[in-house]
Amino acid sequence: MSPVERKEVKQKSLKALESLGHKDLKLDEYESQIASEVIHPDDIDVRFTDIGGLDPIISSLRESVIFPLRFPHLFASSSLLGAPKGVLLFGPPGCGKTMLAKALAKESGATFINIAASVLTNKWYGESNKLVAGLFSLARKTQPSIVFIDEIDSFLRERTKGDHEVTGMMKAEFMTLWDGLTSSTDRILVLGATNRPNDIDSAILRRMPKRFSIGLPDVDQREKILRLMLTDTPLAPEFSIRLLAEQADGLSGSDLKELCRNAAMRPMREFMRQADGDHEKLAQTQNDGFTLRPLTMEDFFQLDGASVLPVD
Structure with missing residues (x-):
């Protein structure tokens, strides 16, 4: 220092x-x-x-x-x-x-x-x-x-x-x-x-x-955690937080946060690809505003290209 x-x-x-x-x-x-x-x-x-x-x-x-x-x-x-x-x-x-x-x-x-x-x-x-x-x-x-x-x-x-x-x-x-x-x-x-x-x-x-x-969360705890994490995120009408909690068995709180973050990036990636990498178009959204589509269940179970470390 x-x-x-x-x-x-x-x-x-x-x-x-x-x-x-x-x-x-x-x-x-x-x-x-x-x-x-x-x-x-x-x-x-x-x-x-x-x-x-x-x-x-x-x-x-x-x-x-x-x-x-x-x-x-x-x-x-x-x-x-x-x-x-x-x-x-x-x-x-x-x-x-x-x-x-x-x-x-x-x-x-x-x-x-x-x-x-x-x-x-x-x-x-x-x-x-x-x-x-x-x-x-x-x-x-x-x-x-x-x-x-x-x-x-x-x-x-x-x-x-x-x-x-x-x-x-x-x-x-x-x-x-x-x-x-x-x-x-x-x-x-x-x-x-x-x-x-x-x-x-x-x-x-x-x-x-x-x-x-402080152990791994059970399904009810995972549901509460997910509701907190997704409280300000638009979700599709058919989206079921309970179902997501059931399918996320064995994940910790930090795992759930990363799961939600990766899912939230999918609509953002789609939006940026629609702009075809045009920096001027993307910069203009600061004044014009923009809207992302709501999250769906599929967003949470799509690979984002990151590598998964092997676990012994």
């Missing part, structure tokens, strides 16, 4: 912190580095209403995470109440784990620190530990806060004898500071997402008592 880009990132992070009510926050060198990973809720374009087929999980996240973070006084009557220190979202790729995390940050209004292992890794001895300490001190200063670690298995995987000393020290520091979030006034959540939960260190799993399995 160039000095100019680094300066822009820093200014954006400070603006995000200011918008969250932390204008006069004093940060040390390491907290400032971590602050560049802060994402303001207004910069997130995903809400729970944009996620189809996961209503029970969304309801549980609202009750067990968002409400304790936003309304701590409701949970002050007992030490057993309140948000967990850690939440794990796990399941196959493309099923909505990252979207859930973004929507959680959006609707909780919390400081969202999107951290990656590379941010906490430094070639100089002891610097990684200081960055980890900076992460948790920043989270405490800006609470309520969510520390999100995507692909958490790559960062906090099962410890082995072959681990580098620096990596082992960083993991130990992370867990020690995580355990330090014991105060009833702390409103800090570590949120992890993974495709491989069995690779995560057992000590980390113990710190994430709230775990949600």
